[in-house]
Amino acid sequence: MSRRFDIQYVFEFIPKLLAYLNITLLIVGSSIVLGLLIGLIVALPRLYNTPVLKRLSQLYVSFFRGTPILIQLFLVYYGLPEVLGWIHIDVSRLAVLYFVIATYALNSGAFISEMIRASVAAVNRGQIEAAHSIGMSSYQTFTRVIAPQALGISIPLFGNLVIGNLKDTSLAFTLGVMEMTGRSQTLGTATQHFIETYIALSLIYFVISFGLEKGFQWMERYVNRFDGHRSEKTLRASWRRPLRAAPLLGKGGKSG
Amino acid sequence: MINRHAIRKLSRSTLWIGALMLLLSGCASVSESSGGSAGNTDGNVEAAASGSNVRKIIVGTGTAFPNVCFIDENGKLTGYDVELVREIDKRLPDVEFEFKTMEFSNLLLSLDTSKIDFVAHQMETNPERQQKYLFNKVPYSIFLNRVAVAKNNTAIHGLDDLAGKKIMTSATSNAAYLLNQYNKTHNNAIQIVYTSGAANDTVQQIVSGRVDATITTDFANRFNTDADGQVALKTVGEPLNESNVYFVFRKDEQPLADEIDQAISEIKADGTLKQLSEKWLGDDFTKTLAEAKVTQ
Amino acid sequence: MNLDPSFIWTAGLSLLQALPETLWITFVSVAAGLVIGTAVALCRMYHIPVLSQLSAGYVAFVRGTPMLMHLLLIYFGLPVLIDGISSAMGWSFTSASIPLIGFVWIAFSITAGAYMSEVVRAGIQAVDKGQVEAAQSIGMTTIQTLRRIILPQALSVSLPNLSNSVIGMLHGSTLAYTISVVEINAQAQIVAADNWKYFEAYIAAAILFWVLTILIERISGWLEYRLNAYQRGGAL
Numbered sequence: 001m002s003r004r005f006d007i008q009y010v011f012e013f014i015p016k017l018l019a020y021l022n023i024t025l026l027i028v029g030s031s032i033v034l035g036l037l038i039g040l041i042v043a044l045p046r047l048y049n050t051p052v053l054k055r056l057s058q059l060y061v062s063f064f065r066g067t068p069i070l071i072q073l074f075l076v077y078y079g080l081p082e083v084l085g086w087i088h089i090d091v092s093r094l095a096v097l098y099f100v101i102a103t104y105a106l107n108s109g110a111f112i113s114e115m116i117r118a119s120v121a122a123v124n125r126g127q128i129e130a131a132h133s134i135g136m137s138s139y140q141t142f143t144r145v146i147a148p149q150a151l152g153i154s155i156p157l158f159g160n161l162v163i164g165n166l167k168d169t170s171l172a173f174t175l176g177v178m179e180m181t182g183r184s185q186t187l188g189t190a191t192q193h194f195i196e197t198y199i200a201l202s203l204i205y206f207v208i209s210f211g212l213e214k215g216f217q218w219m220e221r222y223v224n225r226f227d228g229h230r231s232e233k234t235l236r237a238s239w240r241r242p243l244r245a246a247p248l249l250g251k252g253g254k255s256g
Numbered sequence: 257m258i259n260r261h262a263i264r265k266l267s268r269s270t271l272w273i274g275a276l277m278l279l280l281s282g283c284a285s286v287s288e289s290s291g292g293s294a295g296n297t298d299g300n301v302e303a304a305a306s307g308s309n310v311r312k313i314i315v316g317t318g319t320a321f322p323n324v325c326f327i328d329e330n331g332k333l334t335g336y337d338v339e340l341v342r343e344i345d346k347r348l349p350d351v352e353f354e355f356k357t358m359e360f361s362n363l364l365l366s367l368d369t370s371k372i373d374f375v376a377h378q379m380e381t382n383p384e385r386q387q388k389y390l391f392n393k394v395p396y397s398i399f400l401n402r403v404a405v406a407k408n409n410t411a412i413h414g415l416d417d418l419a420g421k422k423i424m425t426s427a428t429s430n431a432a433y434l435l436n437q438y439n440k441t442h443n444n445a446i447q448i449v450y451t452s453g454a455a456n457d458t459v460q461q462i463v464s465g466r467v468d469a470t471i472t473t474d475f476a477n478r479f480n481t482d483a484d485g486q487v488a489l490k491t492v493g494e495p496l497n498e499s500n501v502y503f504v505f506r507k508d509e510q511p512l513a514d515e516i517d518q519a520i521s522e523i524k525a526d527g528t529l530k531q532l533s534e535k536w537l538g539d540d541f542t543k544t545l546a547e548a549k550v551t552q
Numbered sequence: 553m554n555l556d557p558s559f560i561w562t563a564g565l566s567l568l569q570a571l572p573e574t575l576w577i578t579f580v581s582v583a584a585g586l587v588i589g590t591a592v593a594l595c596r597m598y599h600i601p602v603l604s605q606l607s608a609g610y611v612a613f614v615r616g617t618p619m620l621m622h623l624l625l626i627y628f629g630l631p632v633l634i635d636g637i638s639s640a641m642g643w644s645f646t647s648a649s650i651p652l653i654g655f656v657w658i659a660f661s662i663t664a665g666a667y668m669s670e671v672v673r674a675g676i677q678a679v680d681k682g683q684v685e686a687a688q689s690i691g692m693t694t695i696q697t698l699r700r701i702i703l704p705q706a707l708s709v710s711l712p713n714l715s716n717s718v719i720g721m722l723h724g725s726t727l728a729y730t731i732s733v734v735e736i737n738a739q740a741q742i743v744a745a746d747n748w749k750y751f752e753a754y755i756a757a758a759i760l761f762w763v764l765t766i767l768i769e770r771i772s773g774w775l776e777y778r779l780n781a782y783q784r785g786g787a788l
Contacts, residue, residue, distance in 0.1 A: 019331070068722075069723065078369055167619070174454075176356065194456065436746070452732065455730050
């Protein structure tokens with residue numbers, strides 16, 4: 001069949017690709033939820049300065065932020081069964097999807113632990129001292145004072161993370177997972193209309209990312225609704241406070 | 257003020273409901289494909305027997321070989337190798353085949369690590385493969401590797417004309433093995449460019465002159481089309497090799513290989529194999545080299 | 553599967569062949585991306601009529617789609633465009649004369665440009681407005697203000713984000729294997745297939761990327777330290 005560009009194919013391909021949207025969202029959703037758990041567990045030793053665990057955390061975060069996802073996918077899919085085999089757990093028959101979700105969860109977990117660290121560190125130290133001075137325990141301080149404020153600060157970062165995760169799932173096809181990008185490859189091979197499938201796929205990703213971004217912006221405004229919009233100014237330098245190389249948390253109005 | 261509050265409440269609940277629905281639809285899809293991999297788009301092959309001794313065998317195949325193993329426009333995995341495996345499954349009541357698709361270059365590694373039990377992808381034999389893996393005894397088609405160049409290329413008539421030029425092939429393929437062997441004895445004359453398969457651009461690269469040739473076989477060449485849908489490459493020279501095509505197993509799977517051999521012999525004997533070959537490959541490629549002299 | 557640790561070393565040495573390619577891809581994309589990103593950020597901040605909307609659209613689209621898409625769209629789409637214009641204008645230049653890495657550079661520069669524009673925007677906005685007013689009150693033009701006052705300070709603030717973006721582009725360079733460019737990932741696959749030792753080759757690749765990332769982080773940390781010398785407290 002002719003391979004000349006034909007816009008009609010883009011519209012034909014969109015529903016075919018959307019049929020696999022559920023797999024993509026499943027991967028994103030599961031890996032973010034698991035990643036939040038992993039991130040929290042990994043962040044705690046560094047927040048509380050526990051000697052040995054802190055080093056392990058740093059190593060884990062460094063590795064998963066320091067290597068490309070393609071390589072992580074390969075190592076987990078082919079390597080994890082070998083490692084588990086040493087302790088006699090056989091996962092060689094487990095579906096690819098679980099390995100893929102595990103890889104993205106480990107990857108997100110590393111970034112999420114950094115996000116937790118940054119947002120907790122951004123909470124004013126005076127608040128912690130005040131909480132201690134009225135007799136709150138560490139746990140109470142964390143849950144009642146630090147966490148709510150850190151949550152508000154972390155939403156833009158978290159939004160970027162989730163959208164980044166969504167885009168990273170486009171690499172799962174290299175292991176044979178049939179999600180949207182994988183389907184676009186097979187559609188391309190079947191019809192020889194590659195440009196059209198990639199345009200259709202890009203449009204779908206764009207719409208979802210855009211929706212997610214608007215959702216997170218809305219969530220940020222909602223969580224920070226009591227802040228009197230001072231939040232927009234906290235990271236701006238003023239002539240009174242010196243310019244510090246603060247972690248830029250993506251605040252300050254429009255992004256993207 | 258009240259209106260804005262109401263609108264915010266409404267949009268908030270809509271967002272939560274939307275997110276919940278997405279999550280639920282994702283969960284629903286997982287329970288549908290439970291037990292199978294997400295790479296398998298056609299679900300389990302029907303078990304011929306409902307007995308509890310049915311052994312599940314995972315068959316590794318690719319999705320990028322037109323008419324051999326590919327996903328058609330409706331999302332169904334099909335092709336010569338795939339349909340043959342389905343036919344074998346029908347004839348073996350004590351096993352149940354399930355397909356797992358992946359990139360071609362990952363097939364043998366997945367076989368090694370027991371993620372799949374045998375490979376169905378027009379696999380040829382060569383000494384390296386025979387050392388590591390087990391092949392069954394009854395071939396199901398033959399494969400002749402030939403050099404393919406752009407239609408208007410008059411300079412190249414075989415491997416020897418490719419000295420100093422580039423040839424494109426896939427990693428782990430038998431073509432790659434043959435080219436590497438040639439290079440060992442000819443002082444690395446040919447420059448091998450490996451394609452990832454993800455961009456499906458071999459024809460484009462040859463037609464535009466970035467590479468000079470590739471290795472293919474005649475029944476596959478009709479799918480090497482250009483932008484107008486015309487076949488863009490032509491095969492030249494004598495075949496580089498003539499190999500029978502088998503399934504590939506791990507060394508310890510002789511019983512399974514024997515069972516499958518039995519099924520293939522049956523399928524050959526009653527003419528089904530010839531039919532499949534003519535349907536998918538365009539001609540009868542099922543006579544082994546020993547049985548007939550095949551000239552393309 | 554038994555691991556062969558000595559092969560990790562052999563594979564690693566083989567991967568070093570492909571290291572220059574990876575670095576080329578990364579740094580050209582980042583450099584071009586910075587140029588594009590700064591231009592785009594300035595268009596948006598100064599609300600230049602048509603360009604600011606185009607810029608916003610460009611940034612939104614690039615940041616909302618995977619990097620693989622950018623590469624494949626450019627790789628398949630640009631030749632159609634170029635060859636079409638070439639034949640219409642009668643030029644002899646075809647897309648075939650662009651080396652494959654050229655497509656990688658173009659695509660990844662477009663990607664980097666969008667992310668860099670956000671980094672630059674945040675950096676510039678973090679500079680105190682008072683400084684800009686002061687500069688203008690003594691008669692500096694916009695360009696002079698930008699060059700002498702804003703950008704130096706913006707640079708020091710945006711270094712963490714900049715290094716994150718560079719690391720992101722480094723990791724993204726692994727996608728170039730899809731169009732047969734031999735960078736570290738592709739070389740790992742070749743070495744793995746030739747020797748039937750996949751796991752060792754990939755571990756070597758992972759270690760190589762890890763080391764490169766740590767290096768970039770260290771350099772960035774050192775730069776931050778130096779650039780912030782003027783505003784550190786304590787005795788000089």
